[in-house]
Amino acid sequence: MTAAGVMTAGKGAAPSRIFVPVLIFAPCLLVYLVFFVWPQLSLLAVSAFDRGQVSAAHYIRFFSDEYYWELLGRTLFLGVSVTLITLILGVPVAYVIARMRSRYAALLLVLTTFPLLVSAVVRSFGWMVLFFRDGVVSNLLLALGLIDQPMQLMYTLTGVIIALAQVLLPLMVLTLHGVFKSIDPDLEHAAMSLGAPPWLALWLVTLRLAPGGIIAGSLLVFSLAISAFATPALVGGARANVMATTIYEQTIELLDWPFASALSAILLVFVLLISLLYAKALDRRSAGEAAS
Amino acid sequence: MGLDRVSRRQFVSGLAALGSLPLLPTGAAAAQDFAGRSLISSGFGGSTMDIIQKAVFDPFDKATGARSTQVPMQSAAALARLKSEAGNPQIDMYQFSGGQEDVAKKEGLIQPLTAVSQLDDIPVGLRDPDGSWVAWAVIAEGILYRKDKIKEPPRSYRDFLKPEYKGHIAFPAITNGYGVDFLVMLARAFGGGEDNIEPGFEAMKKIKGETIFKAASDLPSLFGQGDIWIIPYDSGNAFKLQTSGLPVGFATPEEGSPAVNITAVVAKGAKNADVANAAIDYMLRPEAQIEIARQMRWTASNPKTKLPADLAAEVPDVSQLAKLNRALINEQRAQWIERWNREIAR
Amino acid sequence: MEIELRNLAKAYGAVQVVNDLSFSLDKGEMIALLGPSGCGKTTTLRMVAGFIKPPAGEILLRGRDVTGLPPHKRDTGLVFQNYALFPHMTVAENIAFGLVRRGVPRDEQKVRIAAMIDKLKLTGLEGRYPKQLSGGQQQRVAVARALVINPAILLLDEPFSNLDAKLRESTGIELRRIQRELGLTSIFVTHDQSEAMAIADKIAVMNGGIIEQLGSATEIYEAPATRFVAEFIGKANFLNGFVAERSASGVAIDLESDGRLVLPAAKVRPELRDVEVMIRPENVALSASPTENAVAGVVEVVSYQGATAHVIMRLPGGQSLIAECRGRDAGALKPGERVHATLDPQFVAVFGR
Numbered sequence: 001m002t003a004a005g006v007m008t009a010g011k012g013a014a015p016s017r018i019f020v021p022v023l024i025f026a027p028c029l030l031v032y033l034v035f036f037v038w039p040q041l042s043l044l045a046v047s048a049f050d051r052g053q054v055s056a057a058h059y060i061r062f063f064s065d066e067y068y069w070e071l072l073g074r075t076l077f078l079g080v081s082v083t084l085i086t087l088i089l090g091v092p093v094a095y096v097i098a099r100m101r102s103r104y105a106a107l108l109l110v111l112t113t114f115p116l117l118v119s120a121v122v123r124s125f126g127w128m129v130l131f132f133r134d135g136v137v138s139n140l141l142l143a144l145g146l147i148d149q150p151m152q153l154m155y156t157l158t159g160v161i162i163a164l165a166q167v168l169l170p171l172m173v174l175t176l177h178g179v180f181k182s183i184d185p186d187l188e189h190a191a192m193s194l195g196a197p198p199w200l201a202l203w204l205v206t207l208r209l210a211p212g213g214i215i216a217g218s219l220l221v222f223s224l225a226i227s228a229f230a231t232p233a234l235v236g237g238a239r240a241n242v243m244a245t246t247i248y249e250q251t252i253e254l255l256d257w258p259f260a261s262a263l264s265a266i267l268l269v270f271v272l273l274i275s276l277l278y279a280k281a282l283d284r285r286s287a288g289e290a291a292s
Numbered sequence: 293m294g295l296d297r298v299s300r301r302q303f304v305s306g307l308a309a310l311g312s313l314p315l316l317p318t319g320a321a322a323a324q325d326f327a328g329r330s331l332i333s334s335g336f337g338g339s340t341m342d343i344i345q346k347a348v349f350d351p352f353d354k355a356t357g358a359r360s361t362q363v364p365m366q367s368a369a370a371l372a373r374l375k376s377e378a379g380n381p382q383i384d385m386y387q388f389s390g391g392q393e394d395v396a397k398k399e400g401l402i403q404p405l406t407a408v409s410q411l412d413d414i415p416v417g418l419r420d421p422d423g424s425w426v427a428w429a430v431i432a433e434g435i436l437y438r439k440d441k442i443k444e445p446p447r448s449y450r451d452f453l454k455p456e457y458k459g460h461i462a463f464p465a466i467t468n469g470y471g472v473d474f475l476v477m478l479a480r481a482f483g484g485g486e487d488n489i490e491p492g493f494e495a496m497k498k499i500k501g502e503t504i505f506k507a508a509s510d511l512p513s514l515f516g517q518g519d520i521w522i523i524p525y526d527s528g529n530a531f532k533l534q535t536s537g538l539p540v541g542f543a544t545p546e547e548g549s550p551a552v553n554i555t556a557v558v559a560k561g562a563k564n565a566d567v568a569n570a571a572i573d574y575m576l577r578p579e580a581q582i583e584i585a586r587q588m589r590w591t592a593s594n595p596k597t598k599l600p601a602d603l604a605a606e607v608p609d610v611s612q613l614a615k616l617n618r619a620l621i622n623e624q625r626a627q628w629i630e631r632w633n634r635e636i637a638r
Numbered sequence: 639m640e641i642e643l644r645n646l647a648k649a650y651g652a653v654q655v656v657n658d659l660s661f662s663l664d665k666g667e668m669i670a671l672l673g674p675s676g677c678g679k680t681t682t683l684r685m686v687a688g689f690i691k692p693p694a695g696e697i698l699l700r701g702r703d704v705t706g707l708p709p710h711k712r713d714t715g716l717v718f719q720n721y722a723l724f725p726h727m728t729v730a731e732n733i734a735f736g737l738v739r740r741g742v743p744r745d746e747q748k749v750r751i752a753a754m755i756d757k758l759k760l761t762g763l764e765g766r767y768p769k770q771l772s773g774g775q776q777q778r779v780a781v782a783r784a785l786v787i788n789p790a791i792l793l794l795d796e797p798f799s800n801l802d803a804k805l806r807e808s809t810g811i812e813l814r815r816i817q818r819e820l821g822l823t824s825i826f827v828t829h830d831q832s833e834a835m836a837i838a839d840k841i842a843v844m845n846g847g848i849i850e851q852l853g854s855a856t857e858i859y860e861a862p863a864t865r866f867v868a869e870f871i872g873k874a875n876f877l878n879g880f881v882a883e884r885s886a887s888g889v890a891i892d893l894e895s896d897g898r899l900v901l902p903a904a905k906v907r908p909e910l911r912d913v914e915v916m917i918r919p920e921n922v923a924l925s926a927s928p929t930e931n932a933v934a935g936v937v938e939v940v941s942y943q944g945a946t947a948h949v950i951m952r953l954p955g956g957q958s959l960i961a962e963c964r965g966r967d968a969g970a971l972k973p974g975e976r977v978h979a980t981l982d983p984q985f986v987a988v989f990g991r
């Protein structure tokens with residue numbers, strides 16, 4: 001492909017306009033095809049065979065078993081919860097940093113990304129200290145009188161959701177920050193002078209203008225959350241099984257590659273499906289400005 | 293130097309030492325001169341590898357003049373390496389902890405241990421009937437408990453159902469090897485076994501609400517937090533926890549200790565097969581095995597090893613090991629995991 | 639009094655951006671805050687709108703102290719420099735925004751929006767999005783959006799600066815018409831003096847965070863209170879001199895460039911000694927022979943502009959003086975020619991040096 005591009009581009013006096021972009025994209029595309037598309041396709045192929053014959057057996061096994069539905073449901077629930085939490089926490093943080101006129105804003109933004117610099121394993125050990133029945137979180141809530149018995153977050157889905165939300169929050173903040181930064185603050189000022197309290201101005205104007213960023217941030221967080229392995233495995237333990245940990249189990253422990261492939265394929269399809277629906281829904285809400 | 297110290301201690305430890313003394317010459321007889329020769333073995337990496345180097349390979353080198361080196365690699369990776377170098381092995385000797393020796397033997401990658409004089413002393417389950425491999429040490433599983441919370445050491449896997457421990461139990465998930473063994477031992481404790489796992493599941497269901505963890509790395513947190521008192525694991529990890537200052541004890545259950553074999557094999561066509569044989573023979577020596585027991589609390593595979601009383605209390609004897617039918621377990625493992633995920637982890 | 643600003647101040651770090659600023663407006667009055675970029679006009683406007691909390695001073699709107707009130711409770715209508723139209727809303731939705739926030743019933747909304755659309759000549763554009771409008775149309779939508787809520791005060795921040803020159807003038811006049819019609823009290827920020835003079839009732843000339851002069855267009859033009867005002871508004875000549883004599887009849891000022899001016903005593907504050915004398919070019923009369931209150935010099939450049947011509951003279955001290963004469967008289971003047979320039983004492987302002 002690259003060679004063809006070079007030849008045509010070199011021969012013609014006026015090389016077709018399309019070749020320059022092709023030339024620029026070729027290396028990336030090649031890497032993408034060889035290291036991503038091809039393995040994915042072969043993975044899909046593996047899942048469609050059973051004892052040497054084309055078969056839907058692995059998919060039937062999945063969809064006819066309520067356990068796997070539950071697994072899928074739990075995984076999607078994890079993804080949705082983490083996305084919502086990071087969105088709810090991320091919007092104010094990103095917004096405040098984007099609107100700060102201080103030179104510390106950049107520093108603050110860098111600080112928020114710190115969790116990304118720590119390996120998932122190390123971070124998970126940190127969560128252990130917080131999450132065990134006798135851990136910081138439990139003791140704090142006890143001291144505050146919010147709970148009357150020690151609470152165990154370690155080895156629970158709730159723990160995984162909290163831990164993942166913390167890890168992925170920076171990605172949400174970074175994405176949203178860029179978008180908020182590009183929205184003229186005078187739009188909010190205009191809304192406020194017309195009678196909208198600040199929060200309403202944020203809601204009616206800024207957030208309506210940020211669906212692109214919200215979609216991008218949410219999809220990023222969602223897909224990373226449902227494919228995360230280390231955190232669910234370490235913080236969730238045995239009880240917070242999700243698709244990723246099950247795929248690992250099927251691949252490494254049980255050596256059932258075809259079924260693991262089927263699980264991966266199903267996860268992929270659901271991610272794509274949810275992404276599409278979400279993007280559509282958000283897009284429709286802000287259909288107006290796309291009109292021009 | 294290490295050897296001297298060990299010998300003295302062994303001597304002082306009394307009667308037990310007398311029994312092993314006559315053997316010393318046998319081992320010593322094998323102490324050929326390997327001056328200028330080298331031996332390369334796979335190792336387990338980390339502190340385990342260092343301890344094994346100091347406790348076994350260094351004294352062996354000192355006694356024979358050989359130069360032994362361990363190359364760190366996980367057992368599965370070690371097997372892969374052995375396979376890839378079949379016919380022209382760069383590594384003479386391999387150590388496994390995950391049963392890889394069976395595959396290695398089946399695939400003809402290893403050669404019989406021809407010059408290991410103590411091989412016959414090792415109990416049948418801990419060596420290959422054809423002499424292809426030998427377990428030079430055993431990691432015994434058992435019950436870890438907080439000595440400050442549980443005064444009377446637990447005796448049986450049945451103790452996990454004791455009401456007074458409710459809410460203070462943790463056990464490994466079935467994807468952890470010890471998790472499977474725990475299930476099997478529970479089954480055995482309640483009248484079942486490898487061929488009848490039902491009682492195991494029945495018993496485990498009663499404690500399914502307890503803490504379930506996946507990796508040994510969680511142990512310090514679990515015990516350190518104070519609300520977990522009892523966990524089925526192994527004597528090696530119990531010792532590590534003790535060393536870190538936690539009041540953790542190890543109890544050998546009356547049903548026996550399931551065990552992980554630490555095996556040694558010689559690669560087929562190894563250039564230094566003679567050195568490897570001698571080294572393995574050295575590893576089986578009581579004084580080497582005592583040192584391993586002392587530093588890692590691994591069980592000695594040679595029944596002639598007589599541990600000093602203080603150690604003996606903490607390390608199960610080879611006679612206390614439960615012999616699990618690994619083949620039968622492996623056959624059913626996938627099925628058990630599926631069931632476990634549904635009935636226990638849910 | 640519709641609005642009163644009392645001793646407002648605002649600093650960013652060590653920089654005093656607005657300092658001890660006060661003025662008041664009666665109903666229907668329009669004031670222009672005029673000054674160079676960075677002098678604190680926008681900051682003042684934003685304090686009135688409530689986006690910036692003044693650390694000192696008070697703002698009274700219809701007698702009520704609103705200094706501490708957030709923007710949405712102030713009842714101000716704002717027109718931004720870049721209009722700040724909501725890009726995701728149509729023209730009608732933009733205009734409706736403030737009405738909806740105020741809970742105006744739907745029927746009334748429709749009537750008021752229609753009236754605004756009509757008044758600002760936006761008919762037919764109701765369903766368009768801001769991006770689909772021209773600059774002038776956007777500007778009118780911004781005004782409509784601010785006016786439709788009948789604000790207590792209308793605030794405009796450089797509302798015409800993004801329009802081309804021609805449109806700027808007509809839009810300004812149109813805005814003034816509507817403002818008069820509705821009797822809207824307004825504050826209008828601009829750095830363009832002609833815009834300010836054409837539109838506002840009062841002009842506050844600002845510099846470095848303070849008001850240098852507050853007055854009608856004529857006052858600030860003809861009787862600038864400070865050198866800054868004189869220089870900023872219109873064209874001005876400055877000649878150095880010193881007070882030579884004070885008597886009951888007047889004050890004599892000797893100019894460095896030769897010549898003596900005798901001015902009414904009221905024009906020269908008693909404490910002044912070294913002074914600068916300001917005179918606008920149109921108040922300089924050229925003649926061939928010397929007169930009273932005149933300086934002599936050599937014609938350097940004659941720049942003909944049709945109705946008028948500017949004559950740049952070089953004075954003996956090296957300073958230059960610009961005189962404005964009728965265009966048809968300019969032909970008589972040749973560079974190098976010696977002329978006498980009479981400074982009309984009535985239009986001279988004197989500042990300290």
Ligand SMILES: Nc1ncnc2c1ncn2[C@@H]1O[C@H](COP(=O)(O)OP(=O)(O)O)[C@@H](O)[C@H]1O
Nearest residue numbers: 101650655673674675676677678679680681682
């Ligand atoms: N948020 C701020 N932080 C620091 N300095 C500011 C801020 N806003 C305005 N300034 C400074 O205050 C001065 C006045 O600004 P502004 O009121 O916008 O001037 P104008 O509108 O008259 O051009 C300028 O020098 C500007 O740089």
Ligand SMILES: [Mg+2]
Nearest residue numbers: 676679680681
């Ligand atoms: Mg400004």
